[in-house]
Amino acid sequence: MNSEQVQLPAAVSIRNLYKAFGTNPVLRSFSLEVAAGENVAVMGKSGSGKSVLIKCIIGLETIDEGDLVVLGKSVPGLSPRELDLLRADVGFQFQGSALYDSMTVRENLEFPLRRHQEKMKGLRTDDLVQEALSSVGLLHAIDLLPSELSGGMKKRIALARTIIMRPKLILYDEPTSGLDPITGREISRLIVDIQKQYRAASIVITHDLACARITGNQLVILSEGRNYVQGTFDEVAGITDPVVHSFFT
Amino acid sequence: MINVLRNFFLTTGQISQFTARYWREVWFPPYEFQELLKQCFFIGNKSLALVGTTGFIMGIVLTLQTRPTLIEFGAQSWMPAMVGIAIVREIGPVITALICAGKVGSGIGAELASMKVTEQIDAMEVSGTNPFKFLVITRVTATMIMIPALVVMSDVISLLGSAMVENIKGGVSFTLYFSKVLEFLDFSDLIPSIIKSFFFGFAIGIIGCYKGYTSSRGTEGVGRTANEAVVIASLLVFILDFIAVLVTDIFYEL
Numbered sequence: 001m002n003s004e005q006v007q008l009p010a011a012v013s014i015r016n017l018y019k020a021f022g023t024n025p026v027l028r029s030f031s032l033e034v035a036a037g038e039n040v041a042v043m044g045k046s047g048s049g050k051s052v053l054i055k056c057i058i059g060l061e062t063i064d065e066g067d068l069v070v071l072g073k074s075v076p077g078l079s080p081r082e083l084d085l086l087r088a089d090v091g092f093q094f095q096g097s098a099l100y101d102s103m104t105v106r107e108n109l110e111f112p113l114r115r116h117q118e119k120m121k122g123l124r125t126d127d128l129v130q131e132a133l134s135s136v137g138l139l140h141a142i143d144l145l146p147s148e149l150s151g152g153m154k155k156r157i158a159l160a161r162t163i164i165m166r167p168k169l170i171l172y173d174e175p176t177s178g179l180d181p182i183t184g185r186e187i188s189r190l191i192v193d194i195q196k197q198y199r200a201a202s203i204v205i206t207h208d209l210a211c212a213r214i215t216g217n218q219l220v221i222l223s224e225g226r227n228y229v230q231g232t233f234d235e236v237a238g239i240t241d242p243v244v245h246s247f248f249t
Numbered sequence: 250m251i252n253v254l255r256n257f258f259l260t261t262g263q264i265s266q267f268t269a270r271y272w273r274e275v276w277f278p279p280y281e282f283q284e285l286l287k288q289c290f291f292i293g294n295k296s297l298a299l300v301g302t303t304g305f306i307m308g309i310v311l312t313l314q315t316r317p318t319l320i321e322f323g324a325q326s327w328m329p330a331m332v333g334i335a336i337v338r339e340i341g342p343v344i345t346a347l348i349c350a351g352k353v354g355s356g357i358g359a360e361l362a363s364m365k366v367t368e369q370i371d372a373m374e375v376s377g378t379n380p381f382k383f384l385v386i387t388r389v390t391a392t393m394i395m396i397p398a399l400v401v402m403s404d405v406i407s408l409l410g411s412a413m414v415e416n417i418k419g420g421v422s423f424t425l426y427f428s429k430v431l432e433f434l435d436f437s438d439l440i441p442s443i444i445k446s447f448f449f450g451f452a453i454g455i456i457g458c459y460k461g462y463t464s465s466r467g468t469e470g471v472g473r474t475a476n477e478a479v480v481i482a483s484l485l486v487f488i489l490d491f492i493a494v495l496v497t498d499i500f501y502e503l
């Protein structure tokens with residue numbers, strides 16, 4: 001390990017995050033460190049606040065209390081302009097892929113490039129689109145509409161749209177949900193490949209055990225609004241707590 | 250009952266806020282011209298045939314219905330003036346706006362609602378595009394431009410239908426018919442009608458966008474959103490029309 005890598009700031013640093021909707025506290029004291037280049041899988045029951053967590057990280061939801069530092073910037077204090085700049089470095093894959101229905105695959109991929117031209121100066125849009133599509137192995141789908149794609153293909157295209165900005169941090173919201181186990185495994189492997197190729201840190205939200213095992217260097221269980229347990233997959237799997245155990249059966 | 254009233258005022262307040270946000274943000278860049286053009290084309294393309302057909306039929310029907318009465322009074326030479334004024338002042342704008350509320354307003358409502366539930370609007374936001382500017386401002390501006398244009402087109406087609414009836418039944422030539430229409434119609438008929446069409450267009454666009462953009466009821470809510478957009482927009486068309494007639498009347502008195 002060289003000295004440069006040691007100095008890299010954490011990709012995400014969350015301390016005692018509190019977030020409530022009305023009187024319903026969703027995140028109560030959540031803390032998480034994600035080092036640069038690290039892959040963290042977060043598991044939790046449906047409705048436990050997983051999506052809310054990563055929406056806070058990218059500034060789609062505001063936090064009520066706590067510290068939230070992403071790529072060295074404290075998210076709550078950012079101006080809209082600064083938030084846009086930060087978002088250019090963060091990829092977000094939505095749960096349902098969220099491809100734009102009225103646009104072809106090519107237009108979907110070009111969309112993030114429209115506004116973030118400073119970052120991508122000197123790179124041709126066409127080249128970037130081709131590169132992202134070949135990373136997910138779907139170059140032939142470039143002129144199709146989202147309605148012509150299968151569920152697994154949509155997830156891949158969404159992944160391509162996420163990495164086209166060459167993000168330093170990628171957030172995945174249930175990347176394998178709604179897929180059969182085999183396709184799910186393919187997507188999980190793809191996430192690992194992408195992470196190696198782009199050397200990005202990532203947080204993978206999931207309730208799919210196989211996905212968590214394949215993608216995560218670290219596994220966090222989100223329960224009761226906090227990081228209930230945290231460790232490598234095998235460490236967490238060895239814990240006999242009933243809440244933790246319920247994820248492994 | 251109290252709940253109904255409360256909901257009504259709440260919704261009215263929210264729509265006003267949404268409208269205010271449109272007028273606050275429309276002046277400032279980034280301007281999404283390409284999307285605006287696309288939406289204008291889309292609206293025109295979607296409603297041209299329907300608006301044209303309806304206008305043509307309205308012209309024919311109105312003429313056929315009033316002919317016997319006018320003949321009875323020996324006043325058939327007034328036909329072009331009467332039909333012209335009825336169509337340009339009232340029937341053209343209102344019918345066109347109602348059709349577009351059904352066709353365009355519901356389309357916008359359903360489109361934005363489904364974009365909302367599938368997180369496409371959030372996806373735009375994180376890709377650095379302001380979704381309000383990209384989706385709402387373009388669509389409302391497009392309806393505001395296209396509805397008056399469609400109204401003018403509908404007026405012309407209606408008059409053609411009327412002229413055709415007069416031509417076949419009364420032997421009146423098209424040239425004579427249209428010169429009579431132009432003799433009686435002047436800008437004080439056309440301008441108020443165009444101005445109110447702008448408001449109709451704005452209402453249709455803003456209601457469709459408001460309903461879609463703020464919908465949160467999951468996939469089954471999409472259909473309902475479209476439906477509500479049509480109902481509210483149609484009602485607004487009548488209310489605005491009533492206000493427009495009152496205001497124009499005051500101007501005529503002056």
Ligand SMILES: Nc1ncnc2c1ncn2[C@@H]1O[C@H](COP(=O)(O)OP(=O)(O)O)[C@@H](O)[C@H]1O
Binds near residue numbers: 026045051
């Ligand atoms: N915009 C919102 N308004 C009110 N409550 C919300 C909102 N978004 C999420 N919630 C609530 O927060 C909780 C966690 O939601 P979410 O993070 O989507 O769960 P999941 O872990 O399945 O992704 C749920 O109880 C949900 O009802």
Ligand SMILES: [Mg+2]
Binds near residue numbers: 050051052095173
């Ligand atoms: Mg979720």
